[in-house]
Amino acid sequence: MGDQNTPLTEDDARQLVRRLGFGIPVKESKKFRVSELVGLTRGAAADLFLTFKPKGFKPKSSDIEKAINKWYKYILKRKKSLALQEKLVIFYHDHFATNFSTLDVQEGEKDAIAMMAEQNKMFRKNCIGNFKTIVKLVNVNPAMMNFLDTVVNTKDEPNENYGREVQELFTLGATDLNGEPNYTEDDIGQVSRAFTGWHHDIKIGTHHLHEEDEHDTTAEFPGRGPKVIFGTAHPVGGGHNYGGFASPQSFITGGEAENEIDEVTEILFQHLDTDGENTVARHLTFKLLEYFCHASPSKATVDAIVTDAGFVGSWEMVPLLRSIIVHDVMYETAVPAPFGALTKKSVRWPVDYTIGTLRSVALKPKGGELQIPGGDFNNLGELVAEMGQVLLEPPSVFGWNWEESWVSSAGLLARYEFVRDVVASRGKFKPEKLIDTDLTDPGDIVDAVTDQLGVTSQFTATQRTTLIDYLTDEGTNPTLDLNDFDTRNRKLHGLYGLVLQSVATVLH
Amino acid sequence: MAITRRQFLKRSGAVAAGSALGPGLFGNPFVRTALSETIGDRYLIVMLLDGGNDGLNTVTPVDNQGGTLRTNYEGWRNAGSGGIRLLPGELAATGIDPDPNTGANLALHPGFIGSGAGAGGLKALYDLGKVAVVQGCGYPEANLSHAVSSGIWETGDPLGLGIGYGGTGWVGRYLADPTTGYGGTDIPAVNISSSVAAEYRQTGTSVIAVSRLRRFGFPFDKQNDNGTQLQEYEDAFLAIHAEASASAQPGVAQAGDAGSSTFSASQSYPALHNLYNDDPDRAVFEALYPNSSTGRDLKEIAKIIHGVETGQPDIDARHFWLRNGGYDTHSNEGGATGDHANLHNEVASAIKVFWDDITDMGAEDKVCILIWSEFSRRIQQNASGTDHGSQGPMFLIGGKVNGGVYGNHPNIDPAAVDSKPNTIYSQDPLDPFRSTDFRDVYGTVLNHWLNMPPGVILPNVLTLDTGFPVNTYWTVADLDLPLFVP
Numbered sequence: 001m002g003d004q005n006t007p008l009t010e011d012d013a014r015q016l017v018r019r020l021g022f023g024i025p026v027k028e029s030k031k032f033r034v035s036e037l038v039g040l041t042r043g044a045a046a047d048l049f050l051t052f053k054p055k056g057f058k059p060k061s062s063d064i065e066k067a068i069n070k071w072y073k074y075i076l077k078r079k080k081s082l083a084l085q086e087k088l089v090i091f092y093h094d095h096f097a098t099n100f101s102t103l104d105v106q107e108g109e110k111d112a113i114a115m116m117a118e119q120n121k122m123f124r125k126n127c128i129g130n131f132k133t134i135v136k137l138v139n140v141n142p143a144m145m146n147f148l149d150t151v152v153n154t155k156d157e158p159n160e161n162y163g164r165e166v167q168e169l170f171t172l173g174a175t176d177l178n179g180e181p182n183y184t185e186d187d188i189g190q191v192s193r194a195f196t197g198w199h200h201d202i203k204i205g206t207h208h209l210h211e212e213d214e215h216d217t218t219a220e221f222p223g224r225g226p227k228v229i230f231g232t233a234h235p236v237g238g239g240h241n242y243g244g245f246a247s248p249q250s251f252i253t254g255g256e257a258e259n260e261i262d263e264v265t266e267i268l269f270q271h272l273d274t275d276g277e278n279t280v281a282r283h284l285t286f287k288l289l290e291y292f293c294h295a296s297p298s299k300a301t302v303d304a305i306v307t308d309a310g311f312v313g314s315w316e317m318v319p320l321l322r323s324i325i326v327h328d329v330m331y332e333t334a335v336p337a338p339f340g341a342l343t344k345k346s347v348r349w350p351v352d353y354t355i356g357t358l359r360s361v362a363l364k365p366k367g368g369e370l371q372i373p374g375g376d377f378n379n380l381g382e383l384v385a386e387m388g389q390v391l392l393e394p395p396s397v398f399g400w401n402w403e404e405s406w407v408s409s410a411g412l413l414a415r416y417e418f419v420r421d422v423v424a425s426r427g428k429f430k431p432e433k434l435i436d437t438d439l440t441d442p443g444d445i446v447d448a449v450t451d452q453l454g455v456t457s458q459f460t461a462t463q464r465t466t467l468i469d470y471l472t473d474e475g476t477n478p479t480l481d482l483n484d485f486d487t488r489n490r491k492l493h494g495l496y497g498l499v500l501q502s503v504a505t506v507l508h
Numbered sequence: 509m510a511i512t513r514r515q516f517l518k519r520s521g522a523v524a525a526g527s528a529l530g531p532g533l534f535g536n537p538f539v540r541t542a543l544s545e546t547i548g549d550r551y552l553i554v555m556l557l558d559g560g561n562d563g564l565n566t567v568t569p570v571d572n573q574g575g576t577l578r579t580n581y582e583g584w585r586n587a588g589s590g591g592i593r594l595l596p597g598e599l600a601a602t603g604i605d606p607d608p609n610t611g612a613n614l615a616l617h618p619g620f621i622g623s624g625a626g627a628g629g630l631k632a633l634y635d636l637g638k639v640a641v642v643q644g645c646g647y648p649e650a651n652l653s654h655a656v657s658s659g660i661w662e663t664g665d666p667l668g669l670g671i672g673y674g675g676t677g678w679v680g681r682y683l684a685d686p687t688t689g690y691g692g693t694d695i696p697a698v699n700i701s702s703s704v705a706a707e708y709r710q711t712g713t714s715v716i717a718v719s720r721l722r723r724f725g726f727p728f729d730k731q732n733d734n735g736t737q738l739q740e741y742e743d744a745f746l747a748i749h750a751e752a753s754a755s756a757q758p759g760v761a762q763a764g765d766a767g768s769s770t771f772s773a774s775q776s777y778p779a780l781h782n783l784y785n786d787d788p789d790r791a792v793f794e795a796l797y798p799n800s801s802t803g804r805d806l807k808e809i810a811k812i813i814h815g816v817e818t819g820q821p822d823i824d825a826r827h828f829w830l831r832n833g834g835y836d837t838h839s840n841e842g843g844a845t846g847d848h849a850n851l852h853n854e855v856a857s858a859i860k861v862f863w864d865d866i867t868d869m870g871a872e873d874k875v876c877i878l879i880w881s882e883f884s885r886r887i888q889q890n891a892s893g894t895d896h897g898s899q900g901p902m903f904l905i906g907g908k909v910n911g912g913v914y915g916n917h918p919n920i921d922p923a924a925v926d927s928k929p930n931t932i933y934s935q936d937p938l939d940p941f942r943s944t945d946f947r948d949v950y951g952t953v954l955n956h957w958l959n960m961p962p963g964v965i966l967p968n969v970l971t972l973d974t975g976f977p978v979n980t981y982w983t984v985a986d987l988d989l990p991l992f993v994p
Contacts, residue, residue, distance in 0.1 A: 188652075338756065345759040404703075407762065407763050494729070494741055501745065
């Protein structure tokens, strides 16, 4: 069991760089290189990565594809902690998902891009800020207000779209970590009442408005009952009420007006699981662990991290992320192959797999379209899309399907195609600059390539032998001359292809 | 959604049982087994209307007859600006048989008449007696979360999240059942999607996800070939993935299986694209498919069916999945025109051309299309759309389907709905509006189309409807046998 004082091994450092950023970049500032991180304590490394001031970038352009490519280009070049900044922005973009095409239908391309870009900038600015603040900003974020119909949620015709998802997805989850429901349909209806009458002004951008005459009041709608949420008897019984509240919680203690949405948010952040632990803290931590570490983290791990970070009440992201970075959960998947049944593995996101690979082999996509300069000369965005991901365009409010969806046959073929395009980028992809071409022993060459990509420990001995057999044509050519153009072009390019297409690189 | 969608189960891409994978597989990746006895020479296509299709504006009462359905409908759905009410005149061209309970005349949403090469749409197929409309499908205690309710329909487990079935999908369990005869290396199912649908999640056989067959070939670095290089690369690729398949770690094993099966499928499936397009009989229809996602997806399915029908080697898939998205019409739903109408038009037009295509192939009697949605929508509209609701209709379409209206229209009387208001699922045998359980529709399909005793796939179905005797399993008295023509 390690802690913040545990020094990073080389495998740990590689894992950390991969997890917090995109691949192991060839070009990186000195302090953030794997070689410099080795020997630092986990705590010191966490502080190194988490001490930064977020940048003001936003992916805005005249058309959506240019905007998306602008973001890809931005990520491709980020060094130091700013790779983590982008990893976090993508996390929030998935967690509080809105998509361009829905806004495009509603408001047209120009405003839709503007709203998505503005939201993206907000996530970036707050990426290591306060989670409750972020939820409050999302409540009145123009892209979100459009996407989940807050703008058409009025007293006469209430719309439950946001009232449901703010609970199910953004804060609580449909069920707690014990599998018990967190709220009732009545709670959804009541929360939706708080959000009646909210609009935004696209032209001004982030400015939001509250129309009193569209706001639902108890005086006007007595049949809708009192404005309270949670606190009713929970089906698990045993005296437990929804949210762990002794009685239903009013969200109009400050009157019936625009204060209601903040009051609702405050109540959501006090909601408890049926075993008495804070629901929001667990829900967010669980999801961060799924994102940065692996699927299905244990309840014990989640609780340990929440406690270590003092997250309940502070809602500060930096201590929470620090507690994740110093916990064993960040490193346990880096153990050498072969893996035991209980070793946790996670499928790398398409955007991580592709941009991480490009950074790891120092290949620069070409032109504004970010064309991969080889093979079928596909554009980066098209390949990532075929893998199942388009930035600024998550498929629904649930964000992207993670894990198993990323390794469908369609998604894998797109990954293989991307890798083929990369290694076939003749004259641009230069493995001779990535490893020592004076190596002649096939085992040394395999190790040099997997070391350079940071995945040596992820290959079994048998797989390593397979790669050696590939280089030697089953032993026919026991040594290789990588300074020979044809040998290098065929075997070294092929070796990179095999390693990048292998499960060792697809998962982490 | 996080938990169900992200469990690292064998749902994705191509998946095969680890124990079935040995070196022999890769020498001969397509060890074709004898055709399964279970589905015979038939096909099943599962289609999801994603987001919660508004059932009340899908099968709509045109009048009252012996009840008050139309009056109640007009009470919930507004005419005029922002209104989504379908007027009797707008429903005149899409009439179907009356509601079995009230006798009210019913009509399909006017969008279902289709357009272009698909003109006539589902209405034309209904008139041919090929469409079964099953009303009021749901389950007890409707869950109105997209994720949870989808999970219930996909697993066939109304307890939620497929707890009783280990998260496996109902079609997946059927494919994996030993009696179907599918081995770990067979590919009995193709999903036209970037990922495999939860209904197909299982552990026994391979299910592949394909977006477009044309682009499904393995991407070799062909500039790199010296005559033997590609074979050497293939051998190494397969060996590395076979080793991964042997991993004790389930995610690694799954990704290894997926890589191997993807490679195998990439060697046989892409050819179906040209095979179809180069066949003069098929090319006629190729040009007719609407350029919509449903049109393009059904065309891919037609290419695979064409491949099976013409006996192509290593092409065995008889189970398919596709989705049409956009049904979460909280706003801007529209009535006879607008978003909802456009979705129905897309579905109906594409299915009509697909139908004409497979009929021309002589395969129409072998095909059954099952259409579902995770829930219906609030019976009372909001400003311009509808929030989440409970029961809605399902469709079964096929040459051997005994067309007509099955099941009762849900009871939309203001006195009979809950406080939201949503209709209430009821299995009271004395209730004239008695609901249809979606599992009964699955059960009928399993029983009479897939030749699988439904209890094998839905074993807990009998114990969940507490308080009712076992013989009420078939919630619609005439659903079981007559739904399919023998």
